[in-house]
Amino acid sequence: MINVGIVGAGGYTGLELVKMLLNHPRFRLNYLATTSGDIMVEELHPSLLDLITFPVEEADPELIADKCELVFLALPHKASMGLAKELIVRGVKIVDLSADYRLERETYEAAYCPHEDPEHLGEAVYGLIEYYRDEIRVARLVAGPGCYPTATLLGLLPFIPYIDTSAPIFIDAKSGVSGAGKKLSETSHFVTINDNIFAYNPLKHRHAPEIAEKIAKIHGAEISVNFVPHLIPATRGELVSVYATLKEEIDPQEVLEKAYDTERFIRLRHKPVDIKSVAGTHFCDIYAQRNGKALFISSAIDNLLRGAASQALAAANLMMGLDEGTALPVIAYVP
Amino acid sequence: MINVGIVGAGGYTGLELVKMLLNHPRFRLNYLATTSGDIMVEELHPSLLDLITFPVEEADPELIADKCELVFLALPHKASMGLAKELIVRGVKIVDLSADYRLERETYEAAYCPHEDPEHLGEAVYGLIEYYRDEIRVARLVAGPGCYPTATLLGLLPFIPYIDTSAPIFIDAKSGVSGAGKKLSETSHFVTINDNIFAYNPLKHRHAPEIAEKIAKIHGAEISVNFVPHLIPATRGELVSVYATLKEEIDPQEVLEKAYDTERFIRLRHKPVDIKSVAGTHFCDIYAQRNGKALFISSAIDNLLRGAASQALAAANLMMGLDEGTALPVIAYVP
Amino acid sequence: MINVGIVGAGGYTGLELVKMLLNHPRFRLNYLATTSGDIMVEELHPSLLDLITFPVEEADPELIADKCELVFLALPHKASMGLAKELIVRGVKIVDLSADYRLERETYEAAYCPHEDPEHLGEAVYGLIEYYRDEIRVARLVAGPGCYPTATLLGLLPFIPYIDTSAPIFIDAKSGVSGAGKKLSETSHFVTINDNIFAYNPLKHRHAPEIAEKIAKIHGAEISVNFVPHLIPATRGELVSVYATLKEEIDPQEVLEKAYDTERFIRLRHKPVDIKSVAGTHFCDIYAQRNGKALFISSAIDNLLRGAASQALAAANLMMGLDEGTALPVIAYVP
Amino acid sequence: MINVGIVGAGGYTGLELVKMLLNHPRFRLNYLATTSGDIMVEELHPSLLDLITFPVEEADPELIADKCELVFLALPHKASMGLAKELIVRGVKIVDLSADYRLERETYEAAYCPHEDPEHLGEAVYGLIEYYRDEIRVARLVAGPGCYPTATLLGLLPFIPYIDTSAPIFIDAKSGVSGAGKKLSETSHFVTINDNIFAYNPLKHRHAPEIAEKIAKIHGAEISVNFVPHLIPATRGELVSVYATLKEEIDPQEVLEKAYDTERFIRLRHKPVDIKSVAGTHFCDIYAQRNGKALFISSAIDNLLRGAASQALAAANLMMGLDEGTALPVIAYVP
Structure with missing residues (x-):
């Protein structure tokens, strides 16, 4: 042992x-x-x-x-x-x-x-x-890695070669309250967040430079990373929606399959992902779709586990x- | 009477x-x-x-x-x-x-x-x-108007003149479950949506053409509107996050103040908006912020009232x- | 003015x-x-x-x-x-x-x-x-009055003349988190109470002597009041279930109607009450039912308003x- | 295998x-x-x-x-x-x-x-x-066994010899929505039960005869079982509060310890139990307390697992x- x-x-x-x-x-x-x-x-x-x-x-x-x-x-x-x-x-x-x-x-x-x-x-x-x-x-x-960078990078990295890096990338993330930790705060008071949702530290969260740095390291790409996290009335789980502009009209599912074919803890979904299917697990579930050159990637993790x-x-x-x-x-x- | x-x-x-x-x-x-x-x-x-x-x-x-x-x-x-x-x-x-x-x-x-x-x-x-x-x-x-178009357009319309309309606009919307109506569905079952969040009809929701048509009518601008609604575990309220690319680095608060100075049911916020501050009211609360030319607009309404x-x-x-x-x-x- | x-x-x-x-x-x-x-x-x-x-x-x-x-x-x-x-x-x-x-x-x-x-x-x-x-x-x-005594007394007082005061009365109360106030505490942390329920201060809450004293004052009855409050994952509203033993098999609805016939802020229900129908109002909704000599009274108020x-x-x-x-x-x- | x-x-x-x-x-x-x-x-x-x-x-x-x-x-x-x-x-x-x-x-x-x-x-x-x-x-x-009888009987059975069986027993149960199953119903619609709580089938639920019959079988005691289940805005978990009248002022913890000393899936608590500590497990957590001859027993299970x-x-x-x-x-x- x-x-x-x-x-x-x-x-x-x-x-x-x-x-x-x-x-x-x-x-x-x-x-x-x-x-x-x-x-x-x-x-x-x-x-x-x-x-x-x-x-x-x-x-x-x-x-x-x-x-x-x-x-x-x-x-x-x-x-x-x-x-x-x-x-x-x-x-x-x-x-x-x-x-x-x-x-x-x-x-x-x-x-x-x-x-x-x-x-x-x-x-x-x-x-x-x-x-x-x-x-x-x-x-x-x-x-x-940070919880947000984990979900973001696992979804986004396979697409970097196909993305127009001159256009901004937008990351709209939604996290359950356990992501803010056990410390008491007005934000995590039940009455504040129950039946509520709001962005916090928009465009200024510390996980944005982490995401940008890793993209740069792995793909050599300098990108404008615009990261807006939201708090949602859920205990655990994190859903990240990434919006980017493609250089060409690729097939998103194909890109994901090629990237993660042999990865046993990444599950590619054919419908938008949800956090309950991953809460309690090490899985990262990913889904992607495209409208012309506009790309939407949705990834979900348990923030306390995979995150x-x-x-x-x-x-x-x-x-x-x-x-x-x-x-x-x-x-x-x-x- | x-x-x-x-x-x-x-x-x-x-x-x-x-x-x-x-x-x-x-x-x-x-x-x-x-x-x-x-x-x-x-x-x-x-x-x-x-x-x-x-x-x-x-x-x-x-x-x-x-x-x-x-x-x-x-x-x-x-x-x-x-x-x-x-x-x-x-x-x-x-x-x-x-x-x-x-x-x-x-x-x-x-x-x-x-x-x-x-x-x-x-x-x-x-x-x-x-x-x-x-x-x-x-x-x-x-x-x-539809609930999503209401929140989206009230936030977005003042910025259209400053937006690079050749770049896609991304709208990440989050709605409480009452938005789906009283009809029973697997999606609105408590066990499905409690502690959960997911996108539905991403890039294909019928409110997207409504948003695009109204922007075109009011501003004469043809824009790629990419709309992704999410369901959240809340009863009422709708938060819309709009992501767009600016032509120049304008002051977002100034743009909003100029547009809505005399409007008594629109409240401009200096912090990200939340849905609880508008739930039960006709108000639309709006906040905007910018990172270089990347624009983030956050607007909140009560989907059953203002929506x-x-x-x-x-x-x-x-x-x-x-x-x-x-x-x-x-x-x-x-x- | x-x-x-x-x-x-x-x-x-x-x-x-x-x-x-x-x-x-x-x-x-x-x-x-x-x-x-x-x-x-x-x-x-x-x-x-x-x-x-x-x-x-x-x-x-x-x-x-x-x-x-x-x-x-x-x-x-x-x-x-x-x-x-x-x-x-x-x-x-x-x-x-x-x-x-x-x-x-x-x-x-x-x-x-x-x-x-x-x-x-x-x-x-x-x-x-x-x-x-x-x-x-x-x-x-x-x-x-305290919020719990309000809901309890409004439901219970009409029945005191019919109750066997030698038997204990049990009050099982359930309160939304706003009842605990705005102060931060581990108990009101979203992660603690979301998807949870628990009793607190069972048989020892300070509202018990308030209830007992008022029953004694109004009806001259000395009763063993056993009060167990619970916290539930809701923002506002309080549901109180009272259990008592009757002296005789009276008709509970009749007793309530006689007591509150002319009261415009008390609503007698023919089905068990819920807190959403009173949240946001000054109403106290009451329902009662009986099984032999076992009496069940259910009353609901908005803890921040009527309470x-x-x-x-x-x-x-x-x-x-x-x-x-x-x-x-x-x-x-x-x- | x-x-x-x-x-x-x-x-x-x-x-x-x-x-x-x-x-x-x-x-x-x-x-x-x-x-x-x-x-x-x-x-x-x-x-x-x-x-x-x-x-x-x-x-x-x-x-x-x-x-x-x-x-x-x-x-x-x-x-x-x-x-x-x-x-x-x-x-x-x-x-x-x-x-x-x-x-x-x-x-x-x-x-x-x-x-x-x-x-x-x-x-x-x-x-x-x-x-x-x-x-x-x-x-x-x-x-x-039914979920309610399981939680009720595990808490109550050790006390039957000490209970005044001529007095009614009251069982105030609270269940998460998964207890009602996957079938769509108005009751399990998110908008109905979110931020809400209410009793259903009070004094008439089918689990009451099950509880009464098993008490009679195991202890030969005929008791007036008065069972009132409530629905709460939680996914899983069930909390049962039992109220009974004792014949004498026994020590509740001692009674429980004697009954369950060697049982590895029953946990005796020294504070009121909650459902999150058992959700996801086979455990039944039990706590009991007394005020004179008034007895309060609180037991918690995961309704889908132990229940x-x-x-x-x-x-x-x-x-x-x-x-x-x-x-x-x-x-x-x-x-």
Whole structure:
């Protein structure tokens, strides 16, 4: 068995990681931490009662190095790199779910804050499995992609060669409230968002530079990425609608089939996708359609799983030489 | 008092019309009909108990002409024109909430079915109040705009002169379930749509030609309108996000202020709009923002009121020489 | 015009009071306060934009006395009596929406905290309109009942003479989340309560002694009141199910009809009541049924209106010699 | 491997059975039927795409007997016994999820319709695992309990010896909408139930005689069971609040601990239970509290799993000599 740990076990993605590790045949959960510590995990997450009993501690790099070969960091940005740099020098493999190692230093510092671990930033691999599988296998530090970039890039990347990159791309994303985390806020108050919908940070969300940078890296294309996220009254799930202008009138389904023929966690749909068919799973469902040269791509993921925890676990599986799909959830919560 | 009637009193928009007429100082509700008839309106809509007691009949053109100076037709398309042509020759003024008189014959027949009343189609006025006020005042037949076109056009029309019409416009709309009407369907089953979101009829919804035709009429601009509606787990309200490419880097707020300075039922917002602030009202809230030449417009309406019933009442007020705002609801259901 | 004010204008009930006063023919809104002050009411509640522009101040007893004949206190308990005692000596009439003047001193201090205004506590009238109408008319201090006691008592009181008071009464109440107020809490986080339901403070909620005390006062009956409130994933509305044991097999509908025959804001239903038919209104809908000697009473109110703001306004109307129903909302938000 | 089949694969419980069988180590899904047949299961339930591909047929007793050692009947009552009697004579073991074999003939015929298979009714075992485990092991026909009776009985049965059976018991149940099945109805229309709650069939629901009969059978106690189910705006999950009068002031937690100490799928809680902690699992969470002699019991289950499909699978496991918990889901969908 391979000993693994989770730092940031109190949040929603922390819980999802615990849940998946309960059934993992090769990873043994050997360490759990939150900022405050001093609680049992089944108290922190009452739904775990009778499934696991395990102490949650305050994060301690020495202890982590002692107890874990690999650790998942489910922490806010900034806190994450502070700990990661301590761990990597102690030989612990890391899957970081924050933004800290996702971007080039320049992009990162423009969107977030000064980077505190430039030394290891360069070696971090972007954990978008279908596009970085080989690099992940040999990485010691993987940066889990943002939830919006995951859904957007999986839908959009196959089309980049056919897109008129001089025209703006518009990304209209809709996320369930769990995407905003467990922290209390006026926005996540039931009375605010029930029966409601609104855009937030339109054209200014930090996931826009992440999307643009990755398109540029993978396809060498500079594109005007215009990203508008919306909050919807749902618990989990994320639907991303991408609008772009094509250079020619290609067959969208054909493009997708060619790109993802052999990918077992991407499902191509012949009807517009919905979030309930993926909630609870690692799947990304994709559909695309065209009106003349106007292209519409619709992709759906579970924001806490494919957009965070299960994508992190897939990376961890690869980093430890296991089958990518080990213990990944595939059965949706539907109905 | 002016006697008015409602045909199609059993649906959601029928109910909204009844509710507004309860407090109308000049219109007296003098006739109610549904296809089946033979019921009291307070049985049909139990929330009306103790507020009104009134029989609902089967629609009869003679009786309507006897009892009403003006009638609201809240019927499905096709059924509506069948009745309207009988009424107009009997001298009854009509506000039709269906699609039957909204479009040019050619556009209509391509999207719906053969038109059965071409004789009066030509004189019908499109009931988008802010743009057709003078024509409505002297009309005897007004066609209430679709809910999506209302929200889209009110947001988009002021920008048409500044938009690069050679680039596609993308409209990503999100509607509450009441927009699909009271009819039972798998889509409106609670289990289907709760905690879910999905696009339907993407790039093929019948409201797309309505939007395109009106832009062409008002601004003489031929534009590629790409319209993708989504269903969201909310009862009422509609949020429309429009994405377009500008010819130059104008100030979006300025454009909106210039267009709507004197309009009392349009509210310009300095933050992205939400549907709860307009649910229960005739208001259309609009916000716009730009990233280089990429334009984002966000508009919100109550689909059953501004998208149907209250817009119809505003037209009726104008047709009968009253103040446009008479009895229009302005106080939102918030919280 | 009669000048009135609201202290605590920032919360949900404060907003409901403002909304009703917008259309009140005899009350002029002349003063608004919150704890922090220094904001315009249309900023505090963006849905009010273009309907009212009015400054919100920090509460100041002198100023209130200057500007208002009557004031609504929509404050937490304790804060309320601190201010009320300052106002009453200055001749301002008060409708207090907190718990501070609802109970006998002993009951209050057992459930809440030491009472700071015992001097005026004795003269406060319990604002359950249908049962204290005459006393309210001549009161200068009215205590608005709790939302749960309102729905419970209106349903239960007519049956007390027929109930076996030696058997326990069980009250299973279900409230929308707005009942917990605007304050952020884990319980009102969308992710916690969406798709969920749970009891809170079972058998220990502070509204239980309020219910028991009022039954004792009105009917002289000492009863074991067992009250279990539940939170449900709805914004507004409260459904109360009362279970009691009858002394004899009476006809429940008859009992209700006799009690409420002339009450225009109580609607007796012949089918189980629902909260959507009352949301947005001052109505209390009631239904009752029996199985042998087991009695089931179901009553529904809008917790923010009949359970708080509109019941307070009804009291204020009576206190100022107006018709009780002035400006009370009666048209439900349905659908 | 043991070949099993499902008749009624199109409904929600049919889907849950398929989902659990995907991971069952000893049962092979070898037959699927619906009334219409002629479709692939992954078309019937699009969330199953890429997980399973399997034809759904019209139910045929011969074929079932050929292909299955055991079959789950997820059919409406009446349809179920029509098929069951054909299967049992062909040697197929049956877990019936309908009401057809749950009750004594007299009770059944009073609540439902004439019984068409009295011959086998007598040998059917009631599938409430914790109370009929030994009988289930040797049964060839098990009747899965109703969802409401399951949650009610698991909470209530341990208290029967301490309850004053001369006083009425009140059961206030709240169910998510999936409990009403996939069939379209006004009640399950999103607009009807969103933001709403109401009782249905109060004191007259068919699950009341089921509860009363089982209490009588297990404890020999005749009790007045007063059952009032409510519909809530949630997809899955069922919360049952039981109110009863005690003979003496016992310690409720102690009673529960004694009853369920060794039961691994019943979790005793020290705070009121909620449905999200059990949704997606076979667990029944229970909490109880007392006020003098007034007893409050709160139990929560997933209506589609413990209230139907997973309880059926547990029975099937026992009938085939396997560990009861094989393939039962235990990880909740939370958040």
